[in-house]
Amino acid sequence: MSESLPIAFAVYPLLLSGISLIWLVSLRHRSWLNWAVWALACGSIIAFAFMTNPWAFTSYYLRYVFLGLFVVVAVFSSLLTKRGGSHSGTRYGRITVPSIVVFFLFAVLDILAIASHYPSGEMLDVTFPLRSGTYYVLQGGASAVTNPFHVLGGSKLALDIVKLNSFGNRADGIAPQALSAYEIFGEKLYSPCYGNIFKVRDSLQDNLPGNPDTEHPEGNYIVLKCAEADILMAHLKQGSIKVAPGEVVTVGQPLAEIGNSGNTLEPHLHIGATKDGMEMGLRFNGRSLSINSVIAGM
Known part of the structure; x- marks a missing residue:
């Protein structure tokens, strides 16, 4: 088990970051508000992976690659949303609620990660x-x-x-x-x-x-x-x-x-x-x- 841990540590940030990018790029024909919430949710996951995942098991520089990919995917998905207008229909609430939950969950984790650089006490x-x-x-x-x-x-x-x-x-x-x-x-x-x-x-x-x-x-x-x-x-x-x-x-x-x-x-x-x-x-x-x-x- 211990011998497989480095492989798990290497795959984890790639998998987490990749899922968030796929999640965002798969959006089609949502409203602007719906897109914004999904983008915030995916961005909070990318930020969490960027700050807290052990990137040195593959390459420390990959964290910047995924950060850049997020920007590209966010722009691409926004263009699709602009073309699609607001044809979200009844899917608006069903999709937005879980994305809001994900955003707030990872936003809290991101705040804790930032705070880790500023310890209290002596x-x-x-x-x-x-x-x-x-x-x-x-x-x-x-x-x-x-x-x-x-x-x-x-x-x-x-x-x-x-x-x-x-x-x-x-x-x-x-x-x-x-x-x-x-x-x-x-x-x-x-x-x-x-x-x-x-x-x-x-x-x-x-x-x-x-x-x-x-x-x-x-x-x-x-x-x-x-x-x-x-x-x-x-x-x-x-x-x-x-x-x-x-x-x-x-x-x-x-x-x-x-x-x-x-x-x-x-x-x-x-x-x-x-x-x-x-x-x-x-x-x-x-x-x-x-x-x-x-x-x-x-």
């Missing part, structure tokens, strides 16, 4: 811990809409970060079986702040993709005390950690490499912060991140 501002590439938030943000698996796991403000290749994918394919096929595997991790190393684990082997180690959720990890907060950086590569508990580190100091140890389906960096046992949000160079956020490394 935040810790640190330096982004990765360099020399383009990085992508695979899961994150202060909302169950953008961060569902972390919310279910009790770390609702944590982030999962991968690296994108030139095609906007986080790997060479949808679900490659070689760890080296994932862009972020072996990537150097740098200290996001000045602080003290609190805990370290470096002994667990890296799992093959799709084979998580559920007995050791964090895998190999570092806990860094930064100001009054603890930053957890997890799923690190076996034997790569360069620091020890009690060591003082500076901003930008190499700490380890990204691996695939612990309860993870594929290589990525899991990062989150706590203060006095309570979770707190992270800002990177003053920026709050959510799913589909892209960061250019230094």
Whole structure:
């Protein structure tokens, strides 16, 4: 089951976006009001897919392709409506009511997705811990809409970060079986702040993709005390950690490499912060991140 999840994640945004486009382009001879409601409903679905779906399983750039397709389809369907006049007949109410429901449902989800970029509560501002590439938030943000698996796991403000290749994918394919096929595997991790190393684990082997180690959720990890907060950086590569508990580190100091140890389906960096046992949000160079956020490394 876990090995098929990347395929499901890849198909999901394409399917959701495709259905909304087909839904809109199939309209014929409706009234202008009817067309407007359908267009709003489809647009709200496209916006939801654009903001919250995991596009990096195929290509991050596809989200912009579907956004452009929506504009084209909306214009095309409006022209059909203009030619068709208002021959909606008795179908007017039957079609408009469900489209209104869909619009309001996805509009609420879209608002939650936008709000995920503006978390409430105390935040810790640190330096982004990765360099020399383009990085992508695979899961994150202060909302169950953008961060569902972390919310279910009790770390609702944590982030999962991968690296994108030139095609906007986080790997060479949808679900490659070689760890080296994932862009972020072996990537150097740098200290996001000045602080003290609190805990370290470096002994667990890296799992093959799709084979998580559920007995050791964090895998190999570092806990860094930064100001009054603890930053957890997890799923690190076996034997790569360069620091020890009690060591003082500076901003930008190499700490380890990204691996695939612990309860993870594929290589990525899991990062989150706590203060006095309570979770707190992270800002990177003053920026709050959510799913589909892209960061250019230094």
